[in-house]
Every structure is written in structure tokens, then in C-alpha cells.
Amino acid sequence: MQVLLLICLSFIFLEGALVMLAPDSVKKMIEEIPPGWLRAAGFAELALAVGGWMWFIMIK
Structure with a gap:
């Protein structure tokens, strides 16, 4: 579950970077x-x- 969450977050950050660039x-x-x-x-x-x-922060 955490791996899936990290994959989703990385896609979102990648999308934000693409919009900025x-x-x-x-x-x-x-x-x-x-x-x-x-x-x-x-x-x-x-x-x-x-x-x-x-x-994610609350679980850690």
C-alpha cells in the first residue's frame, strides 16, 4: 500500500514539474x-x- 502511495505521489510531483517546465x-x-x-x-x-x-506521516 505504501509503495502504491509513493508511486502516485511521484507521478503527481512529476506532473507538477512538467507543468513548471x-x-x-x-x-x-x-x-x-x-x-x-x-x-x-x-x-x-x-x-x-x-x-x-x-x-504516510501519521503511520510513521
């Missing part, structure tokens, strides 16, 4: 995502990452 055209495309399913999925992913870290 992305060219301006890609950043503009990301900013134009309308509030809806895609943005909700992004917030859910962020909440999962934060909750996962808190859970």
Missing part, C-alpha cells in the same frame, strides 16, 4: 481549462496527494 503555450492551454471535470480531477488529485502525505 512547460512552454508558455502549454501553460496558457492549461489555464484555459474550464471549471468542470478536468479541473475537478486536478483538485481531487491534489487532495489525494495531501491526504496521502498526512496518512
Whole structure:
């Protein structure tokens, strides 16, 4: 379970790094995502990452 959590967190950090390194055209495309399913999925992913870290810290 912890290995699966670490894999998910690494994908989320990789995704964040890709967004930071992305060219301006890609950043503009990301900013134009309308509030809806895609943005909700992004917030859910962020909440999962934060909750996962808190859970991981509490177990240790």
C-alpha cells in the first residue's frame, strides 16, 4: 500500500514539474481549462496527494 502511495505521489510531483517546465503555450492551454471535470480531477488529485502525505506521516 505504501509503495502504491509513493508511486502516485511521484507521478503527481512529476506532473507538477512538467507543468513548471512547460512552454508558455502549454501553460496558457492549461489555464484555459474550464471549471468542470478536468479541473475537478486536478483538485481531487491534489487532495489525494495531501491526504496521502498526512496518512504516510501519521503511520510513521
